[in-house]
Each structure stands twice: as structure tokens, then as C-alpha cells.
Amino acid sequence: MTPPIPDVVINDHDVFLQPGEPVGLIAGWGRFPISVAVKLRASGHPVVCVAITSHAGPEIESACDEVLWSGVGRFGRHLRFFKKQNATKVTMAGKLFKSDLLYGGSLWLRHLPDLTCMRTFGPLLFGRGNDARDDRLLSSVIDTYQRHQIEICSATRLAPELLVQEGILTRRKLSTAVARDVEFGWSIAKTMGGLDIGQAVAIKDNTVIAVEAIEGTDACIARAGELCRRGGWTLVKVSKPNQDMRFDVPTIGTQTIRNVADAGGTAIAIEADRTILLDSEETIALADRLGIAIISMSRSARVAAA
Secondary structure, three states, X not given: OOOOOOOOOEOOOOOXXXXXXXXXXXXXXXXXXXXXXXXXXXXXXXXXEEEEOOOOOOOHHHHOOEEEEEOOOOHXXXXXXXXXXXXXXXXXXXXXXXXXXXXXXXXXXXXXXXXXXXXXXXXXXXXXXXXXXXXXHHHHHHHHHHHOOOEEEOHHHHOHHHEOOOEEOOOOOOOHHHHHHHHHHHHHHHHHHHOOOOOEEEEEOOEEEEEOOOXXXXXXXXXXXXXXXXXXEEEEEOOOOOOEOOOOOXXXXXXXXXXXXXXXXXXXXXXXXOOEEOOHHHHHHHHHHHOOEEEEEOOOOOOOOO
């Protein structure tokens, strides 16, 4: 088996908020932004949100105190909004569809990036040696916010209860064959993450069925179902070896469970303390109903079979 890659988590420090301090939220697609907003407001912190057009859902309106709907490329507008709302700490939550944003047509016509955005991304996208890797793009966003005295914080530090704990989460456990697939898939997924390719892989009989790339986990799951029609495959989803917990944290929820079941998968392995489990009780109950096993493990743990 490939030797394990050590995890080096960066920017995983504590976030200190004053009582009643407003927190900025950049909301993309999915349930994650809603969960973050609900947790923060329950802790007494107003949530002021930039909701990304064509990504965030309309329910974000009721989850936050103030909402600005804006295109993803309007960085200057986002910064002015957060400053007006006195938010000096901002977190990102929810998926941005990179394939659509960068390769779905004319970047300029679709997203009308402002001058701040062009200064942030221009050197990476249009300079010598173009580099559109996630880590480079998002690090540039963080640098831009820091120059405006706004700190980008990890949502998992603001709402740590969203991170999944170690253990077998469902009634269904892993067979010996599936446990072997999890161990094999874990090393493959960690290697992929270290190369900034993706964070998920579908495995069957120690064979890679599908890998996640720019299209995201849901498309990877669908492809696994198309390629492995007899089913019984396993999804392994992990953090990157150098995971920056401020963005792109692995996340699963009820939609993941439904998609895996529809595509013929029977097990999901995720990384403890490095994966967000949305609507945990509902997600685990759905997995039990659909016969999907979920195991949350650390790299040092041996996979347990039923």
C-alpha cells in the first residue's frame, strides 16, 4: 500500500470573537452556508452575507441578518459591504462551481469582474505560467481581504460542531472487502489532494472507478454509477494533506447520501475532524434507510470490518 501522507493543516488557529460581533459570510451553493449562519446566530453573532448569484439559494435570506446578492467577481463591492457592516472577520462556505466560473464561457461577460478582482486574479489567470489551481486562487482572495484589514476565518473554527467525529456512524458496517477498498482509496485520495486535483475517489475491488476533479464530488459519484453498473462501490472523501481549513473543506450531507445510493454505492469513508457533516442526524438516518455505511476515521486508525 502507498505510504501514508502526513497531514499538515494550516491556518487552523482559534478565532476570537467579541460578544455580539458581526461575522461576514460569503455564501456559495449548498446547505453549508445555511448551517454556518444558523450556528453563528445561535451564538449571538449577527451574520452579514454576500450571497453569490447563481450559487447561493434563496433560503440564505432568512438565515442571515443582512444579505447582498452579488456576482462572484465583484470583489470591491463585497469588501465595501463588509466594511459598512463592521465585519472584520469573514468566512467562506458553500461550493463555487469552478468549471462554470472559469470555463463556462467568457469570464468577462458572465461575471463582470471589477478592478479589485482583476488585480487579484489577473497575474494568475492571464500572466506567464497561468495557474488556476484552487489553493492559488483562494490564497489570492485571502491576501486581498487582508490588505483591507479583513480576516478570512475557517468556518469550522467558528462552528466546530459541524466537524464529524471518528467512528462508524451508521448501523451498517463495513465488510472485509469494503474495508480494504477504504484503505486503498484513502491513499489514492490523499495523493490526489496533495496534487490539488480533487478530494474524492470511488473504489471497487481495489480498483479506481472514478476520481473527482474540477467537476466536483456529485459528478464523480454519477460517473462511478455509470461505470460500475453492478454497484457495491465505495466513496472515499478526505482533506488535502496541506488542507487550509478556511476553504474547500470536504463536506457531505443528505444529497451525497442520495446520490451515492442512486449510483449503486454502498459505503462512504470520510476523515474525522476534517470533514463537515451537514444535518448530521438527518444524514445518518437517511443512510440507514438506504443501506449506506458511513465510517469517519483518522489516518492513523485501522479500518474496522464488520
